Amino acid sequence: MCPTRSEHPAAPPLPLDGAARRLLDALPLRAALMDRTRRVVYANRALTGFAGLPRRGYRGWTEQQLVGDALWRQSRHLAAAALAGRPARWEGRVPSRRHGPRHVVRHYVPARARGGRILGYWIFVLDVTDRVETERRADATERLRAAIVDGALDCVIAIDEEGLVREWNPAAEATFGIARASMIGKPLGDVIVPERHRQAHASGFARYLAGGAPRILGRRVEIEALRANGEEFPCELAVSEVRLASGRIFVASLRDLTSVRAAEAELARQRASLVQAERMSAMGSLLAGVAHELNNPLSIVIGQAAMLAEATEGSPHAARAAKVQDAADRCARIVRTFLAMARQKPPRREPVSAEAIARAAIELLAYGLRSDGIEVTLDADPATPSLSADQDQLHQVLANLLTNAQAALRGRDGPRRIAVTVCPEGADVRIAVSDNGPGVAAAIAERVFEPFFTTKPVGQGTGIGLAVCRSIAIAHGGGIALESPPEGGARFVLRLPGSPLAVAEPEAQPQPARLRGRVLVVDDEPGIAEVVCDILRTDGWETAVAHDGNAAIATLAAERFDAVLSDVRMPGQDGIAVFHWIAAHRPGLAGRVVLMSGDVMGSAPLALPEAARLVEKPFEPAELRRVMASLT
Incomplete structure (x- = not known):
């Protein structure tokens, strides 16, 4: 229950006329005048209205009664300071049953008579709850903004209208190799813009500030930037403008494209490697096809050239025959090289x-x-x-x-x-x-x-x-x-x-095989069959010819032979089928079958029997003779 005026001794008069009261009642801050006994002499409308007090009846209350026990314990030393002639200040949150917690600033000011004697003290209460909340929200917003800017993977750089750096985030520090403290307040163009572009940068910025149309605002552009070590690097740039009361701020988001360009270069290199691999594959197929088309006629040329050289030995035509043989051998080497490449052998x-x-x-x-x-x-x-x-x-x-x-x-x-x-x-x-x-x-x-x-x-x-x-x-x-x-x-x-190996001496050529009997030559190219027969007859073999697999099998079934030379790929029954027929019906002859092929890169791989020997076209007579000499 609130005390009545009659319960307190009379307070000493304090200088407070009607005009002063009217002025204080018109102020938005809460004000109270206390006497030396710390009792209320006057409270303005803002205070009584906030506290819900009657306009009259509070005179003579103590400060503890006016503000409550909790606040009195926090601020009673301030009243003592004011009564001692020293203004005092207190700021903090105070409870309010009507308005909830409020943040206030309390000023305690000595109340003096004209002669300077302290008659009491003033309490002025400024409610700064809204300002504090606004500052708190602004601080939270600033901390959030700072967290976003500082945590951004891209460079965030802000400059003012003078081109001086106002913001320089950690990504910018890492990208350019320059600490934030060293960049704040520095002209941006003099630091990160390559020297050859600085004049254009400065003139473009000045033109825009003077009212020119923007050229890069709101767009993504690629430019060259400069690191602290003098290295230029490509980057992507986007600039936005922020208008403040103090002037315009230009915020740039900059992304280092060095790794992107490196990745693009690596992708291009891999793409080029893939294209090259495809070309090499195409080239291998092309070479294999060319080699196959050349093999059969080249075998004829090589065989006939070798026999011509042998026939003209010691004659005036020997040199010409040797040149033909050398050229034919060179062609054979080239074809073998092509095949080796195509096979990746x-x-x-x-x-x-x-x-x-x-x-x-x-x-x-x-x-x-x-x-x-x-x-x-x-x-x-x-x-x-x-x-x-x-x-x-x-x-x-x-x-x-x-x-x-x-x-x-x-x-x-x-x-x-x-x-x-x-x-x-x-x-x-x-x-x-x-x-x-x-x-x-x-x-x-x-x-x-x-x-x-x-x-x-x-x-x-x-x-x-x-x-x-x-x-x-x-x-x-x-x-x-x-x-x-x-x-x-x-x-x-x-x-x-x-x-470290010594160069080997040329291998001694085996002597032509002595007469071993009859040999069946099987090839669908008459010219090749003819030259093979010519070589074999020179070495003492008796020869017979079949131009396909069916004819070969029929001949082998009707006649006796001591060896068989057969092309692999032929219409109808091929050389592999001929070999399997021999293994089944003439097993004693299976060990003396020589297969010839000029299509080792064909679409279907050769499945050669283990017991068969293979001679790849184009072959030289010496190679054919070595194989024939090895037959047992």
Whole structure:
């Protein structure tokens, strides 16, 4: 129950006239005047209205009665300070039954008489609940914004209208290598914009501030930016504008595209590798098809050339026959190389001399080189180790390099030179083919080994030569590279691992087999059957011919033979069927069956019987003789 005025002693008069009361009642802050005994002399409308007090009847209340026990315990020392002549302040949350907790600022001010004597004290209460809540929400919003900006994976950079940095998040620190403290207040364009773009950046920014149309606002653009270490890098940029009372702020979201570009480059490289693999596969199929089409007629050429060379030995025509045989042998080597590539078959290794291979390639192309007026020199270091390699494949590589050099020198005025050098390079063998032609442009130097890439006019080059050379070099554990000598021209360098093995002496050719009886030759190509029969008859065999599998089986059923040479793929019954018939009906003959095939890359793989021997077309007479001599 509230005390009445009569229960308290009279308070000393305090200077508070009617005008002052009216002014205080009009103020929104809550105010109370207390005497020296800490009793209420006056309370304005804001205070009584907030507390729900009557306009009269509270005079003489103590401060404890006015504000409650809890608040009195928190602020009674403030009243003591005011009575001692010292203004005091208190801020905090106070309970309110009517309005809930409120955040207030309480000021205690001494009330003095005209002479300065302290008669009491004023209590002014400012309710700042709304401001505090607004600040709290703003602080939460700021902390959320900071968390978003600081946690962003992309760079977040803000600048003001002077181009000075106002925000620089951790992603920007990591991307540019510059700490936030070092960037705040710095001109952005002088730090992260490459020097060649700074003038355009500054003029564009000034033009927009002066009222020009925006060119990058609201758009995603790609630009070049500059790291602290001087490295330029690609980035994606989006800029937005924020208008504040203090001016405009421009916020940029910037994404480093370095890893994206690297991924795109790697994807392009893989795509190019896939295309190259597909081209190589197509090239393999093409080569296999070409080889198959050449095998049968080439077998005839090789056989007839060899027999012609034997028949003209010692005559004036022997040299011509030898040239035909050499050319036929070269064709055979080329076809075998194509087939080896198409099969992705490891090269046949044997000890060979790099000098001998280079010399043979030069001799093979000597006529054409001389006709073009090209001088060819060979410089071979005797200390060069031998190679463990496929002689035919390396011969093809050297011949291809010489042919390319010859083509590069066509049309050149003045001396035309090709230099071939063979020397050791550590444990490796270095074979270089240099020419003094126009060289290879740097823009295409990396592409010359790509399949089907050629700088030659249409009809003069297929673009597979150097790709073949590289495949052969890699298969031998080495490599091939293009160099640009200081003196001009081009130099192709083949590096292969050396071998400690000595170069083997040529194998002694087996003597022609003595008469062994009758042999049945089975082939649907009459020309091949004829040349095989000619070779065998020269060695003392008696021959018979069948042009398909059915005819072969009928002949074998009717007559006796001591050996059978059969093509594999033929219309009707093929060579495999002929072999199985022999194994079933003439088992004693099964060990002396030789199968011939020029289609080892056909759509259906060859399922050869274990007991059968295989001779791949095109074959040389010596190879056929070795096989026939091995029959028991």
